[in-house]
Amino acid sequence: MNRFYDDDYFQRVVIPSLFTRSNRVEQLVLPMLDKDFFSKKNSVPPFLDGLLWKKGESTPDEGNSVFLKDYGERGVSSDGVQNLAKRVYFSAVTPELYPKYSTKVEGFFDQLLADTNAGKPLMAKYVETYWELYWNLHLGIIEDCEKQGEDITCEDDLYKGCIPPQVKEIGNSFVACLAEADVLSKNFRQNYENVREHQDCLTDWVSGAVTAMETRIHDDITNIDDEETFVYYWLKNREGAEFGNEDVTFECYHNFVALSQWGHTIYRVMEALIDDDVVKSSFDALKAQPNCGDTLGDGDTFTPLDRFVMDIFRTRSPNGGSLSSQSAGAKAAPTFGVILTTHLHKEISEDEIHWSDPGVFNPDRYIDAPTSDKIDEKLCGDNSNFNECPFPHQDFRTKDGTDTVITNNGFGTVYSKDKPVCDTAGYAPFGFGYRRCPGEQFTIEVIKQFLKTVCDRNICFTRDCNTDADDIQDIPIAPGTIIQDDICFGYNDVVNGGCQPNNPN
Numbered sequence: 027m028n029r030f031y032d033d034d035y036f037q038r039v040v041i042p043s044l045f046t047r048s049n050r051v052e053q054l055v056l057p058m059l060d061k062d063f064f065s066k067k068n069s070v071p072p073f074l075d076g077l078l079w080k081k082g083e084s085t086p087d088e089g090n091s092v093f094l095k096d097y098g099e100r101g102v103s104s105d106g107v108q109n110l111a112k113r114v115y116f117s118a119v120t121p122e123l124y125p126k127y128s129t130k131v132e133g134f135f136d137q138l139l140a141d142t143n144a145g146k147p148l149m150a151k152y153v154e155t156y157w158e159l160y161w162n163l164h165l166g167i168i169e170d171c172e173k174q175g176e177d178i179t180c181e182d183d184l185y186k187g188c189i190p191p192q193v194k195e196i197g198n199s200f201v202a203c204l205a206e207a208d209v210l211s212k213n214f215r216q217n218y219e220n221v222r223e224h225q226d227c228l229t230d231w232v233s234g235a236v237t238a239m240e241t242r243i244h245d246d247i248t249n250i251d252d253e254e255t256f257v258y259y260w261l262k263n264r265e266g267a268e269f270g271n272e273d274v275t276f277e278c279y280h281n282f283v284a285l286s287q288w289g290h291t292i293y294r295v296m297e298a299l300i301d302d303d304v305v306k307s308s309f310d311a312l313k314a315q316p317n318c319g320d321t322l323g324d325g326d327t328f329t330p331l332d333r334f335v336m337d338i339f340r341t342r343s344p345n346g347g348s349l350s351s352q353s354a355g356a357k358a359a360p361t362f363g364v365i366l367t368t369h370l371h372k373e374i375s376e377d378e379i380h381w382s383d384p385g386v387f388n389p390d391r392y393i394d395a396p397t398s399d400k401i402d403e404k405l406c407g408d409n410s411n412f413n414e415c416p417f418p419h420q421d422f423r424t425k426d427g428t429d430t431v432i433t434n435n436g437f438g439t440v441y442s443k444d445k446p447v448c449d450t451a452g453y454a455p456f457g458f459g460y461r462r463c464p465g466e467q468f469t470i471e472v473i474k475q476f477l478k479t480v481c482d483r484n485i486c487f488t489r490d491c492n493t494d495a496d497d498i499q500d501i502p503i504a505p506g507t508i509i510q511d512d513i514c515f516g517y518n519d520v521v522n523g524g525c526q527p528n529n530p531n
């Protein structure tokens with residue numbers, strides 16, 4: 027068989043990857059990508075389309091994600107509010123709603139950082155239980171079908187109340203493909219084909235659960251468990267054609283990309299707490315404060331712990347860059363293959379045009395940094411310095427009982443009116459303006475919870491683990507990232523010093 031002509035994998039994956047090129051941008055003055063030139067649509071490298079869509083090519087009618095749509099295609103609410111899909115998406119992960127999910131996140135870290143895991147490489151443990159947190163947050167389903175002792179297949183009715191092994195497998199393979207990103211490797215191909223094989227199972231399982239929740243909402247018989255899931259809020263706050271059931275289903279597994287970055291971030295945090303003395307002493311200062319420094323001072327927007335986590339994100343940037351295709355309207359549109367542009371987050375955040383000390387870890391920089399609520403009409407009106415701001419300021423009120431106002435500023439940054447975010451191109455780890463990450467504040471809370479558990483339990487990190495060097499695994503953790511699972515946790519020994527695997531306290 028001639029692989030180039032007859033092999034579906036070569037046609038759909040290898041050849042498109044050979045014709046995909048990427049430009050890198052390292053400087054940005056405003057936190058906004060020119061929407062007439064850079065487009066989110068078609069910015070997924072085409073060789074990855076088969077991971078998302080059953081037909082193996084981009085078919086948004088089967089389900090679509092906010093992430094893959096251009097600003098103008100995200101719907102308008104009945105009262106004229108633009109960028110509707112983004113607001114509906116955000117409605118499930120606002121800072122106001124975080125307390126609904128916090129017990130799940132806290133329980134996850136309590137289990138991960140339990141005494142029994144001390145001294146063992148931590149990321150393997152993380153990956154073992156991560157999918158339970160993932161599906162618990164999305165659908166309120168936590169049980170592992172395998173733990174119930176059933177040999178469950180996707181056709182089986184029993185799989186509805188628990189997570190089938192195929193669903194975990196597809197998740198791991200999906201993340202492995204994104205992490206590996208080398209389409210010529212055997213590993214990539216195996217994982218790609220694994221995703222393709224279980225795709226129907228995943229879609230059936232998720233869409234079954236989405237429809238069941240939709241019915242409970244319709245019949246007004248939802249319970250507390252429903253109200254602690256992303257899907258509940260997407261269904262409650264959607265309008266018109268935005269967020270149809272197939273889109274909700276698609277977002278549930280498109281989020282494989284988004285939430286995989288938590289594991290990557292946790293690894294970078296542990297690394298910083300071992301290798302970087304400035305980060306370490308900054309964290310020691312937080313440990314000496316009540317609640318690990320997570321208390322808001324008078325007039326402050328961010329707590330000391332918020333600011334610590336934010337500067338970890340700025341200086342480590344687990345998400346390397348925002349990827350765009352060139353808009354159809356761009357003059358230099360490519361005629362052959364695909365040209366993508368990456369706006370590099372770490373490089374942009376550490377550009378000296380934004381800060382006097384760009385390369386220094388300094389959480390206090392956010393005490394005075396610009397926030398999203400300050401980019402108002404005066405800055406973005408006709409007579410302003412920022413004439414190019416193209417977004418009308420509009421409010422969207424949630425219908426889920428929390429009455430949260432989801433607003434946007436001139437850069438298009440979508441945020442909760444009462445809880446602004448830092449909004450300058452000098453803080454780029456979560457992207458820019460109208461394309462900025464809606465999961466940002468949720469993510470900050472998750473990483474804060476990890477650190478608060480570390481504080482509470484007097485935990486420290488070390489590479490001196492109870493494992494032979496030969497047993498250290500490589501773990502595909504997030505897009506473009508395979509980490510060495512070489513960090514474990516122990517306990518600060520106040521008497522003898524050092525980081526001990528057994529809890530001396």
Ligand code: HEM
Nearest residue numbers: 092093284287288345348349455456457461463464465469
């Ligand atoms: C460490 C964690 C995370 C990082 C570093 C991160 C980073 C980013 C970045 C840089 C973008 C902009 C991409 C672009 O413009 O090309 C983005 C977009 C997005 N993120 Fe996240 N993200 C994280 C976690 C999450 C989580 C937990 C969720 C969901 C709960 C989420 C949902 C999204 C969505 C839906 C978009 C698309 C927004 C749009 O196009 O308007 N992310 N994220």
